[in-house]
Amino acid sequence: MMVEREDLGLSLSLSFPAEKSAASNPSPLPLNLMPSSSPSTFSIMQKTCWNQPFSSSDLSSETCRVETRSFLKGIDVNCLPAAAADVEEEAGVSSPNSTISSVSGKRSEREASGGSEEHDGERACSRGVSDEEDAENSRKKLRLSKDQSAILEESFKEHNTLNPKQKMALAKRLGLRPRQVEVWFQNRRARTKLKQTEVDCEFLKRCCENLTEENRRLQKEVQELRALKLSPQL
DNA sequence: GGCTTTAACGCCATTACCTCA
DNA sequence: GCTGAGGTAATGGCGTTAAAG
Numbered sequence: 001m002m003v004e005r006e007d008l009g010l011s012l013s014l015s016f017p018a019e020k021s022a023a024s025n026p027s028p029l030p031l032n033l034m035p036s037s038s039p040s041t042f043s044i045m046q047k048t049c050w051n052q053p054f055s056s057s058d059l060s061s062e063t064c065r066v067e068t069r070s071f072l073k074g075i076d077v078n079c080l081p082a083a084a085a086d087v088e089e090e091a092g093v094s095s096p097n098s099t100i101s102s103v104s105g106k107r108s109e110r111e112a113s114g115g116s117e118e119h120d121g122e123r124a125c126s127r128g129v130s131d132e133e134d135a136e137n138s139r140k141k142l143r144l145s146k147d148q149s150a151i152l153e154e155s156f157k158e159h160n161t162l163n164p165k166q167k168m169a170l171a172k173r174l175g176l177r178p179r180q181v182e183v184w185f186q187n188r189r190a191r192t193k194l195k196q197t198e199v200d201c202e203f204l205k206r207c208c209e210n211l212t213e214e215n216r217r218l219q220k221e222v223q224e225l226r227a228l229k230l231s232p233q234l
Numbered sequence: 235g236g237c238t239t240t241a242a243c244g245c246c247a248t249t250a251c252c253t254c255a
Numbered sequence: 256g257c258t259g260a261g262g263t264a265a266t267g268g269c270g271t272t273a274a275a276g
Binding site: 142161182186189193 | 243244245246251252253
């Protein structure tokens, strides 16, 4: 038996010796090593706990990259601050119910120095900011509203990665910076994967238990057969 | 065609903040 | 009011990929 899954960027292959051994060594003993409830549970959980299966090598990623590059062609990367301001304003930067965290750090610096229009907008807020402002904004945590979360969830159900245009549109719709949308999707994928891992662990645990039980049963049967063989009647 | 560089992206681990019991 | 736990937004590092030179 082979259960192959590639969900949520996490691929897991479960191979069970039962079928293999049954095929190569036709045993009269029925081997059912699958957790009794696991198939249904597994599939149900897959269907209910999260969205459609996806893989990290999903086409969307590639599409996204291609689109990104085509999207960015012709953009003057030297006009960072202006572009940043435009994007921020266009997106209505200030979240309805939140403060804005500072965007700083290596990546931000790197991308702000030569990034795209989009990334300028997302990350330029750390550039040209005074120390006082920087101190004020230092990693104030945003709390998304229920509506924002719902919309993000809805969007995530449709596609778990966003191309730049989708990201911009969503950010604009939510009144967030594109970077925040990007981060949300990143974290959302991580949460999804974590849940998937938990389910996988549970599944493997059940498999292990079943195998242990089956092994115990077979050992016992072997003992009985040996005893039978050595008995005087035979 | 093979190489190096660069940019963009995603994942992961971690941090930092917020909420709540 | 204080505190620890849990949730999650945000950050930094690193690997991968593709385009350009």
